[in-house]
Amino acid sequence: MAATNSTPTQPAQRPLSPHLGIYRFTLTMAMSIVHRITGVGLYVGVLLLAWFLIAASMDASAFATFSWFIQSIIGRIVLFGFTWALFHHMLGGVRHFLWDAGYGLDDPEREQLAQATLIGGLVLTIVVWIVGYIVR
Amino acid sequence: MVGNDNSLRTPLSRVRFLGSARLGAEENWMIRVSSAALIPLTIAFVWLLLTLLHKDYNGVRSELGEPLPAIVLLLFVVVGAYHMQVGMRSVILDYIQGQAREWALMANSFFAAALGLACLYAVLRISFT
Numbered sequence: 001m002a003a004t005n006s007t008p009t010q011p012a013q014r015p016l017s018p019h020l021g022i023y024r025f026t027l028t029m030a031m032s033i034v035h036r037i038t039g040v041g042l043y044v045g046v047l048l049l050a051w052f053l054i055a056a057s058m059d060a061s062a063f064a065t066f067s068w069f070i071q072s073i074i075g076r077i078v079l080f081g082f083t084w085a086l087f088h089h090m091l092g093g094v095r096h097f098l099w100d101a102g103y104g105l106d107d108p109e110r111e112q113l114a115q116a117t118l119i120g121g122l123v124l125t126i127v128v129w130i131v132g133y134i135v136r
Numbered sequence: 137m138v139g140n141d142n143s144l145r146t147p148l149s150r151v152r153f154l155g156s157a158r159l160g161a162e163e164n165w166m167i168r169v170s171s172a173a174l175i176p177l178t179i180a181f182v183w184l185l186l187t188l189l190h191k192d193y194n195g196v197r198s199e200l201g202e203p204l205p206a207i208v209l210l211l212f213v214v215v216g217a218y219h220m221q222v223g224m225r226s227v228i229l230d231y232i233q234g235q236a237r238e239w240a241l242m243a244n245s246f247f248a249a250a251l252g253l254a255c256l257y258a259v260l261r262i263s264f265t
Contacts, residue, residue, distance in 0.1 A: 036227060039223050039224075040224070040227060042220070043220050043223070043224055046216065046220065046251060047251070049213075049255065050251055050254050050255050050258070053200075053209070053254075053255050053258035053259055053262075054254060054255075054258045056196050056197060056200060056258065056262055057257075057258040057259075057261040057262045057265075060193045063193040063196070064193070067193075083182075086178060086182070090175060090178050093171045093174070093175065094175065096168075096171070097168075097171070097172070100168070128182060128186065131186060132186055132189050135186070
């Protein structure tokens with residue numbers, strides 16, 4: 001080892017493993033990040049399910065409070081976001097299963113798979129909301 | 137695990153040849169088992185919510201009082217709470233270090249357990265009252 005000018009008290013400037021700042025942007029990378037974000041979003045969003053179930057188990061006035069919130073503009077936006085996060089995360093899981101089985105890891109397939117997951121999540125969300133508004 | 141800063145040994149040399157912790161594969165497998173279960177359960181859950189969408193308090197209660205919707209909800213909540221706990225655990229392990237990590241892991245377990253049990257209790261109460 002050649003001697004360096006750094007003093008012994010300073011930690012050695014070893015190269016760090018490459019991280020987000022050094023890679024170029026790719027769709028699969030963004031999908032990986034969004035998978036985690038939707039997972040955390042669902043983690044918090046399940047509070048809404050708990051509120052719904054607890055209100056329904058209590059009485060009509062508790063349920064009316066929940067109904068008022070979920071029918072408000074903010075409630076609808078939150079529920080729409082929850083629906084999208086649920087479908088996006090679910091399709092992301094399917095994508096991971098395909099990868100685990102050894103499919104879709106190569107260049108064109110993994111990009112197509114990422115696009116299919118992204119579009120599929122949005123389409124499923126919009127279809128479910130259209131059904132929710134139309135079918136009674 | 138915090139290394140001893142006074143040691144002359146590098147962190148790498150301290151762990152070299154010890155092998156893996158032999159604990160990673162189980163968590164990896166359980167997130168996949170719960171994922172597989174959650175795919176049909178999520179579809180059934182969304183379907184159930186669509187049937188509940190335009191119902192009032194009594195309509196929702198009579199629908200959730202039926203065995204099949206209640207069982208779908210119970211399965212979704214139990215598997216979902218488990219999946220949540222394991223998933224958030226890996227997020228915490230990635231981003232939080234030191235003692236805060238232990239607190240975060242504990243809070244994660246408490247949150248998932250409390251949420252899961254609260255939902256279970258509510259569904260069972262609707263079914264049996």
